[in-house]
Amino acid sequence: MPDFKLKTDENSKATELPLIRICGTVEQNPHMRAFWGATVSFFLAFLGWFALAPLGLEVATSMGTCENQIYPPVEHPTRLAYLKFKSLKTGEAYCQYGIIKNSDDDPIDCAEVPYPQNTTGTAEEKKKYRPSILSSCVCTAGTNCNHIIANAGVAAVGSTIFVRIALGNLLERFGPVNVQAGLLSFGAFWVAMAACISAPWNYTVIRFFIGCVGATFVTNQFWCSLMFSPNIVGTANATAAGWGNLGGGVTQIFMISVLFNPMIDSGIDPNTAWRMAMIVPAVLFVLCAVTLKLLCWDTPMAKRFDVAVMGKTKKPSLWDYVEVLKDIRVVVMIMQYSACFGTELAMNNQLATHFRTYFQMDAGDASALAGAFGLMNLFARSLGGITNDILFKYFGFRGRIWAQFLALFFEAIFLFCFGLVDNTQPWYVALAVLIFFSLFVQMAEGTSYGIVPFMKKQQLAVVSALVGAGGNLGAVIAGFAFYKPISDPLLPFQVHAAYVLFWTLLTPCYYWKEHGGMFHGPAVEFATEKAENTA
DSSP states (O other), rough: OOOOOOOBBBSSSSOOOOOOOOOTTOOOOOOOHHHHHHHHHHHHHHHHHHTSTHHHHHHHHHOOOOOHHHHHHHTTTTTHHHHTTTTTTTOOBTTOOOOOTTTTTTTEEOOOOOOTHHHSSSSTOOOOGGGGGSSOOOOOEEEEEEEEHHHHHHHHHHHHHHHHHHHHHHHHHHHHHHHHHHHHHHHHHHHHHGOOSHHHHHHHHHHHHGGGGGGGGHHHHHHHHHHBBTTTTTHHHHHHHHHHHHHHHHHHIIIIIIIIIHHHHHTHHHHHHHHTTTTTHHHHHHHHHHHHHHHHOOOOOOOOOOGGGOOSSSOOTHHHHHHHHHHHHHHHHHHHHHHHHHHHHHHHHHHHHHHHHHHHHOHHHHHHHHHHHHHHGGGGGHHHHHHHHHHHHHHHHHHHHHHHHHHHHHHHHHHHHTTTTTTTTHHHHHHHHHHHHHHHHHHHHHHHHHHGGTTTGGGGHHHHHHHHHHHHHHHHHHIEEEETOOOOOHHHHHHHHHHHHHHHGGGOOEEETTTTTTTTTHHHHOOOOOOOHHO
């Protein structure tokens, strides 16, 4: 056995996770090279995957899809988006003297200028419409602009479903290093192509193909599961994925405050600035792909992966997916992951625009608040994995299941609470609720992949792929069923919370004879065997 830098078990898998022990050759330290390779590649993938989200209004302006570009207020003064508009900074409304509503209580026009303002008032007081207070790009809920951004957001997470499912076989055929490098190289092309966006159709197509890099998550989890022992795999998986997901929060700040705003301050036109900003993550993709190929191994003992290390004697096939999906526990895990990771993806698409349109914040402030959600990945997902491992140590597998239930339950509670925060309340109220909401979202993701490696060990790649795809499925469901069709700015969050709670309540479905379940320990013969092994 090689002289590894980390303590290992009989299968050469690491039994510890010393984050800064990165010294040694690839033969001596394949574990931490794989951990950091999986983490950094997934971080950059997230950075590029959602790079267009905080730039949504700038892209809409360049495409000419803002409501006030398509329907100039002077020519179309009674557009619903205008009638409902009110500046949160000044308190002034587009309709200076109130709104006229029909029998269904829907706004149809602004009230006429009353006496004496209509005769003796100033020029400004004689106006019943005030187009000057409208945002530079009106893209509120219900507008065509908002629908375009929402559709592109769904496309960005929808494409990943198919790629994540395909990775179950691709990882077994080509190994994690080749798959991860290939995904980043493919993604680099489409992230760079984003600089050429000119119309809604190519905006949606480009976001669709960029979304393929979201499948790097499956490699991230599979790779760590190959490198780390069962006693630490929950923490390793959660930390690698959590710090990778951190890219979704960092990109909200990075693309605006680090790239876009400084370019604007230097005199570059906004239309050019956001396009130049998109080149940066594309370059980072290529550099990371090359580094992975040169410096990392697939497994502790071999440069390239072989299915024999998982105890499989036959080559991967599509029938593996059918066999895995016959297990109701896998299906429940897929949908529970749609309720946590799917929620995170939906928030990455929605929050920046929500804060800019509903709370009328400028780009920098909105991206900072939206970024706070993703930045919780710095520790929250790891906290879920650590909690999962600790409860497993003291309560057995039942502890892992309870950790999953509690994380999802409180995620649903705080998501519903976020949907109750309206724009009459200070921004810090929304931020406080958002932080607690994000904490439990990320913890639920960590607890999920503390269970996944134990579900079907010989089909680990396929289970990881299907559960990962479930996360993107959840984002698609949220986009099409909650956020796109509901014009109310807060109700979609509340409905989404009910979706999360529904799948949370199915946690008792988890039961294995060898592990036990939420309310039961393992079967007698397995409990006896475990006690004998411990003795």
